[in-house]
Structures are given as structure tokens and as C-alpha cells.
Amino acid sequence: MADSTATAAPLTRRIVVEVLIYGGAVCLAALVSALFIVAMRGDVLVAFRTILTSSLGSLGGIAQTLNKISPLLLGSIAVMLGMRGGFINIGVDGQIYGGAILTTAAAFALAGLHLPAVVLVPTVLLAGVIGGGIFGGIPGALRARWGVNEIFVTVMLNFVAYYLTEYLSTGPWNDATSGEAITLPIPDAAILPMLLPQAGAHAGILLALVVSVLIALLLTRTVLGYEIRALGANPRAALTGGINIPRVTLITLTLSGALGGLAGAIEVSGYHNRLILGLTPGYGAMAILISVLGKNRPLGVGIASAAVAILMVGSDSLQRSVKLPASAGFVFQAIVVLCVLLVEARSAARRAHTE
Amino acid sequence: MVGAAAASRVEMRGIAKHFGETVALRSVDFVATRGEIHGLLGENGAGKTTLMNILSGLYRADHGEILIAGEPVVIRSPADALRYRIGMVHQHVELIDSFTALENVLLGREGEKVWLRTDRHRTAVEEVARRFGLGVRLDVPVKDLAIGVQQKIEILKALYRGVDVLILDEPTTMLTPQEVDVLFATIRTLAEQGVTVIFITHKIREILANCDRITVMRGGQVVGTLERAAADEARLVEMMIGQRLAGVGSAERAETRLGPVALEVRGLTVAADRRTRVVEGCSFSLASGEVAGLAGVAGNGQRELAEALLGLRRPAAGAIALAGRDVTRAAVRERLAAGLAYIPEDRIEDGLLPSLTLAENLMLGLHHWAFARRRLFDRRVARELTRQAIAEYAVLARSEDARAATLSGGNIQKVLVARAMALARLTRGVVLVAMNPTRGLDVRATEFVRTRLLEFARAGGAVLLISEDLDELLQLCDRMLVMYRGSLVGDFGRKDFDPYRIGALMAGTGSPRGA
Numbered sequence: 001m002a003d004s005t006a007t008a009a010p011l012t013r014r015i016v017v018e019v020l021i022y023g024g025a026v027c028l029a030a031l032v033s034a035l036f037i038v039a040m041r042g043d044v045l046v047a048f049r050t051i052l053t054s055s056l057g058s059l060g061g062i063a064q065t066l067n068k069i070s071p072l073l074l075g076s077i078a079v080m081l082g083m084r085g086g087f088i089n090i091g092v093d094g095q096i097y098g099g100a101i102l103t104t105a106a107a108f109a110l111a112g113l114h115l116p117a118v119v120l121v122p123t124v125l126l127a128g129v130i131g132g133g134i135f136g137g138i139p140g141a142l143r144a145r146w147g148v149n150e151i152f153v154t155v156m157l158n159f160v161a162y163y164l165t166e167y168l169s170t171g172p173w174n175d176a177t178s179g180e181a182i183t184l185p186i187p188d189a190a191i192l193p194m195l196l197p198q199a200g201a202h203a204g205i206l207l208a209l210v211v212s213v214l215i216a217l218l219l220t221r222t223v224l225g226y227e228i229r230a231l232g233a234n235p236r237a238a239l240t241g242g243i244n245i246p247r248v249t250l251i252t253l254t255l256s257g258a259l260g261g262l263a264g265a266i267e268v269s270g271y272h273n274r275l276i277l278g279l280t281p282g283y284g285a286m287a288i289l290i291s292v293l294g295k296n297r298p299l300g301v302g303i304a305s306a307a308v309a310i311l312m313v314g315s316d317s318l319q320r321s322v323k324l325p326a327s328a329g330f331v332f333q334a335i336v337v338l339c340v341l342l343v344e345a346r347s348a349a350r351r352a353h354t355e
Numbered sequence: 356m357v358g359a360a361a362a363s364r365v366e367m368r369g370i371a372k373h374f375g376e377t378v379a380l381r382s383v384d385f386v387a388t389r390g391e392i393h394g395l396l397g398e399n400g401a402g403k404t405t406l407m408n409i410l411s412g413l414y415r416a417d418h419g420e421i422l423i424a425g426e427p428v429v430i431r432s433p434a435d436a437l438r439y440r441i442g443m444v445h446q447h448v449e450l451i452d453s454f455t456a457l458e459n460v461l462l463g464r465e466g467e468k469v470w471l472r473t474d475r476h477r478t479a480v481e482e483v484a485r486r487f488g489l490g491v492r493l494d495v496p497v498k499d500l501a502i503g504v505q506q507k508i509e510i511l512k513a514l515y516r517g518v519d520v521l522i523l524d525e526p527t528t529m530l531t532p533q534e535v536d537v538l539f540a541t542i543r544t545l546a547e548q549g550v551t552v553i554f555i556t557h558k559i560r561e562i563l564a565n566c567d568r569i570t571v572m573r574g575g576q577v578v579g580t581l582e583r584a585a586a587d588e589a590r591l592v593e594m595m596i597g598q599r600l601a602g603v604g605s606a607e608r609a610e611t612r613l614g615p616v617a618l619e620v621r622g623l624t625v626a627a628d629r630r631t632r633v634v635e636g637c638s639f640s641l642a643s644g645e646v647a648g649l650a651g652v653a654g655n656g657q658r659e660l661a662e663a664l665l666g667l668r669r670p671a672a673g674a675i676a677l678a679g680r681d682v683t684r685a686a687v688r689e690r691l692a693a694g695l696a697y698i699p700e701d702r703i704e705d706g707l708l709p710s711l712t713l714a715e716n717l718m719l720g721l722h723h724w725a726f727a728r729r730r731l732f733d734r735r736v737a738r739e740l741t742r743q744a745i746a747e748y749a750v751l752a753r754s755e756d757a758r759a760a761t762l763s764g765g766n767i768q769k770v771l772v773a774r775a776m777a778l779a780r781l782t783r784g785v786v787l788v789a790m791n792p793t794r795g796l797d798v799r800a801t802e803f804v805r806t807r808l809l810e811f812a813r814a815g816g817a818v819l820l821i822s823e824d825l826d827e828l829l830q831l832c833d834r835m836l837v838m839y840r841g842s843l844v845g846d847f848g849r850k851d852f853d854p855y856r857i858g859a860l861m862a863g864t865g866s867p868r869g870a
Contacts, residue, residue, distance in 0.1 A: 242688030
């Protein structure tokens, strides 16, 4: 077919170009990070090797990385979904807490019924989805009804969720024996099954992957997904196309929040097995970076989530091996993001110039 | 007078320019002499504006040279062009709205480094204005001035910078006939003072009324340069499009048969805010089979009226009925379902989903009804409809999956027209509201779109054609409504069309109400 070859050539070229751009950006980031490590009087090669071996070099490391990917991927898909509809969801952290709170609440409330895990696990996860949905639905409703900017509302709700968690974890649900801001453990039947039991990887990663694929299908194969993308591409055009913008706004932000809520539910049900303050070490902010890095496309977001998870797990061990502060990992992340954005902006500018 | 001996003021030789894979200009030669009005005629996309953008330093040519007084020069930027006293006034006025005329003229030429002392330069500006007969009020904010006056300020700004090669890009697009007359008189005065005016247009009538010499371009090449005396309309049309087109004759529309009322608007009032009303008590009705034009200078409420019809704006008062059904409070989607189709004014702002594919763009609005399973976006259906549209409307696109942002303006417009027509087909549409549907299209595509509009009416639909191009309205419409400051001030039947009377009403000076 004539037209398929016509489209194939530029597509492969575009992929090659993108791989070059990203490869170049990662090399640049590695270089800058290396300078940074040298400045800290660290050994560059050891540092890089440590990051990779500790996150991917052992079963335990892989398990840790997989456990990290779940909240990052779900949070990033949440941000991505919002961005595709033209919304900026800064509230993933709040939605994670919202989901975690409801998951914990459901687990405690249903504990007395002695439900089997097959029933209780999906129930508490659903509760988390609802919790996140509420924290996404509030900005969604305010935006849909009165045009209130969702950025402010989601940021504010982060505080609400955080201090609600603090209250619950130090107050009514507090585990008095721990002396920390953590709640009592949830019942065993509410705990997510393990994927690699001996290594400690829970099944959250599977859930996260399935949900990501579902969101990808929602966006490309359904009328609702089309309306979300149309709204994100040009709200005025969407309006002239008869799209019910308030409705799509409410659904998009609620769904985005629900994804964050699921991430929180998995953290409680799969990882911590209780609600803790500090459940999210800033997954929300990372999710924004990841969805930008992944260009708001599901596959890109998936790859970027995995890369960030590797970096996060790997840099935890930097302190021990290279005597770099653990926060160096965050510095590397920032450098990678900046380099990718820089290289992208440069190549976009060059494209605009030649066209 | 222009003779063979006249010295060239600027000369362009062998200019070539391509954008990506598109060749915009291939080896173009162009000469303008001192003190002439040189018409640069061609369809949209013929390369006129590109050629002049190169001369004025906005683009750089891939090949070729520019000579000033016989010497090759390099023009890299508008500032370079200004050094050679070449300036361009673009199609859309590029003044700062809240600044006064004087501040706009002085912008970038204030002289002092720190303090703005416009008064010191006032006399110099006034002197230039007097010399070229450009009487304008210098102390009024530009936004309070008519478009024709704003254009004068642009010209004054160029002249104040010492320009004596003045390029005007489609300067009459936004003007009333009266303002066009004033502009032509101004241009004549400039030429008499020795300024070379290069006048870009696609309107043959303006070229014949106004120019000393005419260069015709087609498909990125110069077809030829004629003296005014050697040019006539038929000859220019032939040069411009290479073949004679069967025009949309008025004879075809003589047989217009009016059917039942398709659109009824009563006392429609739209408020911009609490105090200002942008549309004020408009009442009219359209019968099926009718093509009605809405004439008016841009910004007199046409856009708001159209948006209220579609449901993008809530009217403050009044009623709208589509085929007898009241839709005053209905959502956009319900109006589309009731048979309204819409071609938006600003194709980029209001029409396009730039990051989505061509097929996805075409489906906007249709997507409510086009799919067998209502909730699933069936890409095969979308592609099929798009393939049809691409073939029918000769849209130049790599495929139906090409991103809409990669299409050219003309092709985007074709997609929007195709979309409105496809929607009308799907919903058995009865009313088409089209705002400037042919803006930016080449002659062939323009004729094609106009034919579609007339066909829509002939098939029993009613068309409300909102256009700033009075010629287009005069040519196409059975009836003409005139809008001024939010009110309908005229309603003419085809036999009473009189461009000057309509123009006077558009400008707010005519006696209200037509025949």
C-alpha cells in the first residue's frame, strides 16, 4: 500500500531521532552527575555500578525496584491522564494519602467480619480508589462548576490529606507501641499477595501495569478518552464540537485522583501494611517529572517510571558504598530531567527553525 | 510615469525558498522601480508574501540575490531591510492596542535611553504625516481607532523610519469599501512622493484600480510582469490560475426556492459583561434554501452572534429556534443534533485539535453519533470518513493519521469545512453557520468551498455566511444582513445589493435599514 510506506518512513525516522535525543540526554546527565560525584570526592564508576547492582543486581534489589515502580507508575499515569485533558494534577500525594486512609479504614472496619483475602483485598483496594477519587473529584467538581483552577485545589488538598493522616496515625489509629506516626497493622486478609515472596515483591506492580494499559486503551479507543484528549488539545474546539466540558472535567480529575488513590491503597495493602505518615516521599512531584519525561504517553511514562525507580533504589545504597549522601539520588534525578528537557527544547527549537 | 528607462529601486534575482519539503519559491525575479505602485498578484500560496518576507528580512532566501541600486546586498533581518529603507505592513495590524498612535509610531525609536519623551519627536512625526497626507489623531489609543486608521498608523510608522519601499500585504482585507478608497488615495500620494509601493493582493479588481505595474505569481514562480495598460481582468485571471475557471454564476442562484423557516432568531442580545452588550436585539429568520450573508467590519458582534447561535455564549435575552425547535437554552451538542453545523472563524483557536490526528480532528462533533457502539471510538470509521474527506476536498496530508498541526492553513480550513459538511450529512443538518470559510484558501479551494455552501442551500439547508470579504458576500448571497455595533442595521435582497450603501452601513454612516 502506497500510503503505509509513506507513513512508515518518517515514523521510523522519528523514533530514531527520539532515541538519539534521549540517549544523548542521558549521557549528558551521566556526565554532569559524574562531575558532581568527583566534586564530592567520590568514585564515579563505583557510584554508577552501585546504583545498578543494588537496584537490579539481586533478586532483593529487583523486588525493591518493582515495589517502587507501582506507586511511581500509577501516580505518573494519574498526572498523565490529567495532562492529556489539559489539567495539572499537583495533588497526587494527597490522593495517595486519601486512598491510603480509606484503604486502612476499610481494612479496620471489616476486620471483624473475617472475610477471606479474595474478598477483602479487592474491597480495601476499591476503598482506596474511592478515597483518591474523592480527593480528585473535589478539584474536578470545583473546576467543572465554577472554573476554579485545579492546581490550587489539589495543592491545598495535599495539606488536608497529610494532616488528616497525621491525625489518624498519631491519634485514633496510632500504634502506641511504636512511638511513631504509624497506625496499627491492617489484618492479614487485607494484605496484597506477593509476587516474589522470598524477595519481598508484592503484586502491586501487576495491578499498576494492568491499570496503565486500561488507561491507555481508555484514551485511544473510547469516546470518553477521545473527548478527554480533545479537551486537552483545544478546549474551545472541544466546546464547538459539543463536548460536555464540565462532565469530562469531573470525570478526568476524579479518575486521575482514583489512580493516585490506588497507588496509596497498594502502598498500604502491599508494602507498609499500615497507614504511616511519610507514606509518600514526594511521589506526586516525581510523577509530574515522569509524565513530562514520558511525554504524556503511557509507554514513555512506563519506561520513565522504571528508570526513576532504579535510580531511587540505587541511590539509597550510595551512602554506604561511596559515602555520598542518599539525597545525591535526587540530585541525579533532577540532572537527568533537566538534561532531557534541555536537549528536547534545543531539538524542538532547531526543528522550528528549519521548518 | 513608469517607463522602460526608470531605474530599479530594488531587484530580486533567482530567489528560491523552501520550507521543509514544500517549495515556496523557485527562482523568482522581481524588479520594482522608484515611485511606482507595483501590484503583486497571485492566489493564496502563490508565494507573494514569502517573496516579500524575504525582501523585508523576515525570511532568508535559500538561493538568489537582492540588489539595491544595482549593488548586491545581504538582508538578514527586518532591521537590515530598514537600513535599505525597505518596510512591510503585514496583513494584520501589529500595533500595541493600549498605546497611542504617537507611541506606536515611535516604538523602538524613542531616542532617549531612559526617559520616554514622545513630545520631542511629535513634530517630526507630524511633518512626515503632513508630507504624505496621512492625517491621523496621534494621541488616541490605537484600540479606539477604526482598522483603516490603524493601518494608516502602520504606514506612518514605516515612513517615519525612512522607508521608501513600502510593502503592503493584502491591506484591504479588513476594510470597508470607503476605507479602501482612502487607502488607495494614500498609496497614490506616496508614489507621487517617490515611494515605491508594493501591493500584495489576490483581488484583480484592486490591482486594476490601483497599480502602475503588475507582477503575477503562480505556484512559487513569476508568470509575468505587465504594464497597467496591457492588463485586463481576463488576462490576469488566466495568468493567475493558468486556466479559466467556471465561476459560480449568479444565474444559478436565480432559481433559489425558499422553503420553511430553518433558523429563527428573535431579539437576541449577548452581553460581554454587565455593562456592554456585544449583540443587541438581533432578529432575523433564514428560510431553507437561502444563503444569507452577514456583513460587517470585524468586531461588530458577528462572532458573538455566531457563538450564541452555536451555544458557546449564553444570550442575555432573546430566542433561537432551529427548524421550529426552541434551542435558546440547549447545549451545543443538542444544537448539533438539531441540525446546526458550524465552521468556526478562527480555525486554529476554535477549530483545530493540533496534537491529534487528522482523523480525530475530522470526528470532532461527529463523534457523538458516528459510531455503532456509542462509547467506543472506532478508528476504522474515523479513518474511512477521513479518507473520503481527503479525497473529496483534496486535503494535502501524508495520511489520515498525520498530526493536524503539520497541515498548512489552507488544508486545515478544508478539514473544518469537510467536518461541518460531514456533520450536516450525519445529522441531516438544516442550518450552516460559516464564519470566513474561505479565508486563506487558494482560488480553486475557495470556489470549491463556495460551491459546497451553495449546494448545501440548494439541498434545502440555510446558510448564514459571516464574512469580512464583502466581495464574497455580494457574489454568493441571496440576501445580506449588515451588522454594526451589535445591531442589525441593514437587510438587503439580492437585487438591492449596493456595495457602497452596504459599506456605509458597515461603517456606521449609512441610513439604517435597507430594502
